[in-house]
Amino acid sequence: MARPPHAREKVLLAYAQLLVEGERAATMDAVATRAGVSKGGVLYHFPSKDALAEALLGRFAEVSAADVKAMQDDPDGPVRNFIRTSWETDADLDPVYRAVMRLAHAGHEGALGMLESLHDDWLRELETETGDAALAKTVMLLGDGLYHQASMPGRWSQQQFSDLDELLAQVDRLLGR
Incomplete structure (x- = not known):
């Protein structure tokens, strides 16, 4: 079952917010927590931090x-x-x-x-x-x-x-x- 399209946006926004707070704080686990999705949900859309950075x-x-x-x-x-x-x-x-x-x-x-x-x-x-x-x-x-x-x-x-x-x-x- 495909994830709702808004989950990707929530993950990207969470990543951006965490970066603003400090680059080291933007771990995959922290992004998942901030976005309110599982780590698997983050990895579904962005298989790595490099993929998150490229999307940003x-x-x-x-x-x-x-x-x-x-x-x-x-x-x-x-x-x-x-x-x-x-x-x-x-x-x-x-x-x-x-x-x-x-x-x-x-x-x-x-x-x-x-x-x-x-x-x-x-x-x-x-x-x-x-x-x-x-x-x-x-x-x-x-x-x-x-x-x-x-x-x-x-x-x-x-x-x-x-x-x-x-x-x-x-x-x-x-x-x-």
């Missing part, structure tokens, strides 16, 4: 492509989209991004390559809009700082940086708008 990278490719497409399609432009979404830590990209970052920190070459590719894609979109490589890098660093602050525990960041309109107005001034 596949998911990362999907959400990354959607993120870049959203930048391209945003009527306010890639720069404003990037700044606005850098503050979001509950978007589809975030948990997968953090999990892939953990894999990269652990030395997974595929994860590192995919992160670098996404960063290149973001920078290319920012540079296309700004027409200036240094300005595009500045915007990217602003977004990275926002993401870092949004990821911090506590309320300080939310209190200090809750008004994105003010920040976007500063970015518009940087862009000469």
Whole structure:
């Protein structure tokens, strides 16, 4: 009897969550427990940790492509989209991004390559809009700082940086708008 399709997704989500908590914590037994399935259920979908990592990278490719497409399609432009979404830590990209970052920190070459590719894609979109490589890098660093602050525990960041309109107005001034 085939397992319900959602079991695979639960296992993949559990793996990503455990990676964020620490790469060594993401054992097959821990993934099974977190997903609420048997270890056999995990192995049915992912016969090894390498298979789990590859599936996570596949998911990362999907959400990354959607993120870049959203930048391209945003009527306010890639720069404003990037700044606005850098503050979001509950978007589809975030948990997968953090999990892939953990894999990269652990030395997974595929994860590192995919992160670098996404960063290149973001920078290319920012540079296309700004027409200036240094300005595009500045915007990217602003977004990275926002993401870092949004990821911090506590309320300080939310209190200090809750008004994105003010920040976007500063970015518009940087862009000469």
